[in-house]
Amino acid sequence: MMFRLAKFFLLLVLSGALFAQEHKPARTLTVAAAANLTDVFGEVAKKFEAQTGIVVVYSFGATANLTMQAEHGAPFDVFAAADVVHIDQLDKEGLLARGSKAIYARGRLVLWVPPGSQAHVTRVEDLKNADVRIVAVANPKLAPYGLATVETLQKAGLWSVIEPKVVYAENIIAAKQFAATGNADVAFTAGSLVLWSGGTTIPIPGNLHAPIDQAVGILRSSGEQAEALQFVQFLLGPEGREILSRYGYEFPR
Numbered sequence: 339m340m341f342r343l344a345k346f347f348l349l350l351v352l353s354g355a356l357f358a359q360e361h362k363p364a365r366t367l368t369v370a371a372a373a374n375l376t377d378v379f380g381e382v383a384k385k386f387e388a389q390t391g392i393v394v395v396y397s398f399g400a401t402a403n404l405t406m407q408a409e410h411g412a413p414f415d416v417f418a419a420a421d422v423v424h425i426d427q428l429d430k431e432g433l434l435a436r437g438s439k440a441i442y443a444r445g446r447l448v449l450w451v452p453p454g455s456q457a458h459v460t461r462v463e464d465l466k467n468a469d470v471r472i473v474a475v476a477n478p479k480l481a482p483y484g485l486a487t488v489e490t491l492q493k494a495g496l497w498s499v500i501e502p503k504v505v506y507a508e509n510i511i512a513a514k515q516f517a518a519t520g521n522a523d524v525a526f527t528a529g530s531l532v533l534w535s536g537g538t539t540i541p542i543p544g545n546l547h548a549p550i551d552q553a554v555g556i557l558r559s560s561g562e563q564a565e566a567l568q569f570v571q572f573l574l575g576p577e578g579r580e581i582l583s584r585y586g587y588e589f590p591r
């Protein structure tokens with residue numbers, strides 16, 4: 339009887355240990371990411387988790403807003419910005435892990451005419467036309483793609499004509515949504531966000547604005563330094579670059 343009881347308790351302990359092993363909490367990583375990365379980073383997370391077992395939780399938004407959150411102690415492990423300036427800012431403030439910042443991609447600005455839009459636009463100059471009433475632009479004070487848009491229109495000599503038509507969105511996703519929902523006739527957005535959205539996509543020549551180089555860094559306050567480094571290495575490695583490339587991102591030399 340005692341032997342059977344001991345055997346029962348042993349099996350109970352072993353099964354409990356196996357259950358705990360199978361149901362142990364997954365390692366998670368919190369990544370703050372610029373809004374232009376919303377689609378592509380979904381794919382990055384899937385492949386990264388499949389390889390490492392680390393679950394990535396994203397916080398998407400305008401780069402300036404995410405920077406401010408990081409400065410005020412938001413629990414980010416990694417920050418993938420839409421520019422280099424804000425990553426440099428955090429680094430100078432001592433908020434990044436030493437030597438962790440790197441440029442991971444160069445973004446592509448496009449002018450998007452959504453399906454069903456009544457605007458006849460095939461080039462940037464067509465924004466002057468009367469059938470273009472509202473142009474959605476990400477806030478240039480918050481979003482690097484918005485700043486690149488203003489630079490483009492200024493360099494093309496169109497800003498004074500187009501500015502009265504401009505409606506500002508908080509980030510590049512919101513700018514796209516303004517056009518997609520009919521609240522704007524066209525939108526300046528990231529090429530990666532409209533690959534499969536239909537309509538007409540007009541790439542903006544790179545010589546009309548400063549390069550949209552995008553940098554990443556690991557927050558010094560992160561308690562997941564090893565996991566954060568794995569994510570950054572994946573992003574900078576061949577598999578991360580292959581995914582980014584498919585979404586239209588380029589890589590500065």
